[in-house]
Amino acid sequence: MSIPIRLQFTLKQGNFELTINENVEAQVLAVYGPSGAGKTSLLEAIAGWREPQSGEIEIGGRVLFAPAQHIRIPIRQRRIGYVPQDALLFPHLTVRRNISYGAPPHEAGTIDRVSAILEIAALADRRVSGLSGGERQRVALARALVTSPALLLMDEPLAAVDIARRQRILPYVRRVRDELNVPMVYVTHQASEARAIADHVLMLDEGRVVGRGTVDLLPT
Amino acid sequence: MTPELMQITIFTLAVALVATATLLVPGTLLAWLLARSEFPGKALLETVVSLPLVMPPVATGLILLWVFGTRGPFGGLGFEIIFTWKAVVLAMAIMGLPLLVRTARPGFEQVPRRYELMAESLGAGRLRVLWTITLPLALRSVIGGTLLAFSRALGEFGATVVVAGSIPGRTLTLPVAIYTATETGQDRQAAALLAISVTMAFGAVWVSNRLVYATSKNPG
Numbered sequence: 001m002s003i004p005i006r007l008q009f010t011l012k013q014g015n016f017e018l019t020i021n022e023n024v025e026a027q028v029l030a031v032y033g034p035s036g037a038g039k040t041s042l043l044e045a046i047a048g049w050r051e052p053q054s055g056e057i058e059i060g061g062r063v064l065f066a067p068a069q070h071i072r073i074p075i076r077q078r079r080i081g082y083v084p085q086d087a088l089l090f091p092h093l094t095v096r097r098n099i100s101y102g103a104p105p106h107e108a109g110t111i112d113r114v115s116a117i118l119e120i121a122a123l124a125d126r127r128v129s130g131l132s133g134g135e136r137q138r139v140a141l142a143r144a145l146v147t148s149p150a151l152l153l154m155d156e157p158l159a160a161v162d163i164a165r166r167q168r169i170l171p172y173v174r175r176v177r178d179e180l181n182v183p184m185v186y187v188t189h190q191a192s193e194a195r196a197i198a199d200h201v202l203m204l205d206e207g208r209v210v211g212r213g214t215v216d217l218l219p220t
Numbered sequence: 221m222t223p224e225l226m227q228i229t230i231f232t233l234a235v236a237l238v239a240t241a242t243l244l245v246p247g248t249l250l251a252w253l254l255a256r257s258e259f260p261g262k263a264l265l266e267t268v269v270s271l272p273l274v275m276p277p278v279a280t281g282l283i284l285l286w287v288f289g290t291r292g293p294f295g296g297l298g299f300e301i302i303f304t305w306k307a308v309v310l311a312m313a314i315m316g317l318p319l320l321v322r323t324a325r326p327g328f329e330q331v332p333r334r335y336e337l338m339a340e341s342l343g344a345g346r347l348r349v350l351w352t353i354t355l356p357l358a359l360r361s362v363i364g365g366t367l368l369a370f371s372r373a374l375g376e377f378g379a380t381v382v383v384a385g386s387i388p389g390r391t392l393t394l395p396v397a398i399y400t401a402t403e404t405g406q407d408r409q410a411a412a413l414l415a416i417s418v419t420m421a422f423g424a425v426w427v428s429n430r431l432v433y434a435t436s437k438n439p440g
Contacts, residue, residue: 047341076341076343077343088335090335090338091357101342
């Protein structure tokens, strides 16, 4: 399912400035660029974790941020699922309680379905401190998905996983895309990863968009 | 232990427990508010909360006497406070409050803000974030601060003697009884009371220190 994503804003953090003026329709939009390009800042602005100084953010026809019109949708009402690079699992909760944290009441069916797709049902009673990098990413992904987000943000989900395991995790992300039909913004600095998962790409460098279009634009 | 010593010890423990329980919720909320919020008058509130730490306890007692005495602003509430066990609780709570707030606050500040943002992204409101994420992650500091406030309550003398006096069986606490025994030359009584007092204070401070030290080593 493709959704319209409108990002027009300026976000300043110290000496760094991220300026975006894009209007794309995509099922999976890859944000591709080197470290320090502003990829994570872009995700955090969409999630509401950082507030741009000006501009507008509109996802799937819903305006999330437009200070000129006095619109600032609170983080908890944005319906944006976020999987940060470090997964950010709650350290004091078990895997099961992490996954169900944002689930609406009586949604055991969704939790079971997502856990089955991501093959993490067996981890339910484990403490998160004992999970591997790949398991942490899948649990964080499940936790975001059970809230039925309008858009899923994934920040380099394979960065904390060793090369041998990357090929085993990517299929899970594809299953989320194909079986749960969740639109995504997928941040990566690996062109091959972006090609494997996304249909459109936004190329960022030093806080500016330096390329946009289908994934065919990406270097081979 | 004589029945008189037993009565004084049990009374002191009981009022210290009631005082600690009374300040637990407001003290914890105050510590969280100071750690996580910016608001007008914050610096003034921080100063006022800390005043009992640096002011002579007798002066604090005198202020309480004026405020809660029959001619004070809270004097006409319809129930007697001054020179009752409630005055002992009041003095202990006021003197213990800064210790709870100043110990719990760094615990709240050490909880990474990103955990709270993640909980909000999963749909949690501010109070749910506090109850399910921030408080459990800062729990050691809160317990440590509570134990310090409790041990301060056990040792409270100056404010207590002004607002509650030293009425045997009604308001006489361990520290006041030690003073009275010393003044009246009952050295054996004073030594026995001292031993009880030191043992209880040692236990509370030791446990509190273990908890706070473990927090500073392992904030997550």
